[in-house]
Amino acid sequence: MTEAPLKLLTPADVDAHQRFVDLVTEVRPELFRYCARMTGSVFNGEDVVQETLTKAYDALVTLTEHPPLRPWLFRIAHNAAMDFLKRYEHKHVELVAEVPDVGEADEGGPDPSLVEAALVRFGELPVLQRSALVLKDVLGHSLAETAATMGTSVSAVKSALARARASLTGGPSPQPARPARQVSIEELEGLRRYAELFNNRDWDALRTLISEQSRLDLVSRAQRRGASAAEYYSRYAVVAPQEDLHAEVGSVDGVAVIAVFRPAASKAPSYFVLLEWDGGKLALIRDFRHVPYIAEGARYTPA
Numbered sequence: 254m255t256e257a258p259l260k261l262l263t264p265a266d267v268d269a270h271q272r273f274v275d276l277v278t279e280v281r282p283e284l285f286r287y288c289a290r291m292t293g294s295v296f297n298g299e300d301v302v303q304e305t306l307t308k309a310y311d312a313l314v315t316l317t318e319h320p321p322l323r324p325w326l327f328r329i330a331h332n333a334a335m336d337f338l339k340r341y342e343h344k345h346v347e348l349v350a351e352v353p354d355v356g357e358a359d360e361g362g363p364d365p366s367l368v369e370a371a372l373v374r375f376g377e378l379p380v381l382q383r384s385a386l387v388l389k390d391v392l393g394h395s396l397a398e399t400a401a402t403m404g405t406s407v408s409a410v411k412s413a414l415a416r417a418r419a420s421l422t423g424g425p426s427p428q429p430a431r432p433a434r435q436v437s438i439e440e441l442e443g444l445r446r447y448a449e450l451f452n453n454r455d456w457d458a459l460r461t462l463i464s465e466q467s468r469l470d471l472v473s474r475a476q477r478r479g480a481s482a483a484e485y486y487s488r489y490a491v492v493a494p495q496e497d498l499h500a501e502v503g504s505v506d507g508v509a510v511i512a513v514f515r516p517a518a519s520k521a522p523s524y525f526v527l528l529e530w531d532g533g534k535l536a537l538i539r540d541f542r543h544v545p546y547i548a549e550g551a552r553y554t555p556a
Contacts, residue, residue, distance in 0.1 A: 273310050280323050281306075282546040283392060284330050290387045291334040293376040294506045295551045296527065299472065299544060301337050305330040327394075327402045331384060338380055363393040367421075371552055372506065374421065382417035385410050390418075436509045441502070441556075443530050448500040448511055454493060456486040464534040473543045482538070500526075502556040512553055513542070522548050 277284075284305060289298025309329050367374075367390050375383050381403070388399040389410070400407045436444075450458045460483040469475075469482035477485065492498070499517035503510055505525060512522035524545050529537040541547050 269313075270310065273306075273313070276322060277306060277309075277326065280326055281544075282549075284326060285544075285546055286550060287327070287387050287392060288330055288334055289547075289550060290372055290375040290391065291380075291383060292337055293372050294508075295372070295547045296506065296508060296539075297337065297341075299541070299547055301330065301333050303473070304333045304337075308333065324398060324401060327388075327398075328404070331402050331404075334384075335380070364390040367391050372550075378417050378420055382413045382420070385413035386417040386421075389414055440509070440530055443533070444502045444509060444511060444528060445556075447528060448502050451489075451493070451498075451500040451511070454490070456490050459486050462533075462535045464531075466531070467535050468537045470537065470539045471543065472539060472541050485538070485540075504554050504556065505551045509556075510553075512555075522551075522553055524548050525551070525553075 281302065285295075285298055285302050287298075288301040288305070289295050292298050292301060305326060309326055312329075367386070375387060378386065384403055385399055388394045388402055389396065394402070396407045396410055400410045403410065447459070447462070463479070463483040465479040467479060467482050469477040469485050471477075471485065489498075497516035497518075499514045500511050501514070503512045503522075505512075508527065511526040511528065513524050513526060514521075515523035524541045525548065526541065527537070527539040528535060
């Protein structure tokens with residue numbers, strides 16, 4: 254793969270950020286596949302991708318040389334995923350995997366059975382084995398690329414791969430569903446009411462759910478608060494009929510979601526919206542419309 258040049262990116266430039274966004278567009282879904290499998294959640298995975306790209310853009314001002322884009326971003330994503338696991342899973346995670354050499358690993362491409370495996374399968378593995386397996390067997394990185402991303406040796410990667418493969422092929426896994434977060438009756442009713450209003454194109458009623466404290470995160474595009482967040486529905490008033498959007502309530506990774514189908518007759522959701530409530534008002538809307546690759550790897554269950 255030809256690496257995109259970074260030499261045109263200077264944070265002092267007026268349009269530097271847009272050029273950066275354009276450069277990372279191709280590699281972003283692959284970063285997401287890695288981060289989602291590392292964190293065990295499509296939503297946490299996208300959060301890590303966002304953190305990765307923020308760190309990468311901020312780092313541009315300090316660069317004296319221009320690194321190859323793809324390996325540079327994966328190295329940042331790996332460290333960001335490790336930091337996430339330390340913060341939220343309270344795990345002691347070493348960034349460098351130095352383990353005794355056991356077994357060999359080939360230079361083959363992605364393993365189809367792992368590419369489609371549920372995220373819970375990767376969560377069964379120790380973190381560094383998980384990282385090696387995703388990079389090498391899911392994404393098809395070479396042993397050298399995997400070692401560079403993880404900040405370790407090829408020998409250590411081979412060892413981690415041998416152990417990870419043995420763990421996943423040593424016996425059948427029950428692959429239990431992620432325990433769902435308890436959703437109150439009021440919250441479930443709120444989600445169903447939201448989907449109903451959306452499907453009826455009742456944008457004025459949806460605007461009444463927005464308070465001055467409400468926050469909107471149009472993931473990868475914009476963040477708004479209060480009255481400006483309510484204008485979010487003006488855009489939907491245009492695109493919902495054009496794209497034949499339909500909303501329903503379901504769950505992904507144990508999280509209650511609004512799933513949006515485009516067009517309505519689609520068998521799988523096109524993207525998701527997360528809602529948080531406070532006293533009958535929307536405290537937070539997280540709309541993943543502009544990062545549709547999340548839906549491609551999500552295990553969605555209708556309510």
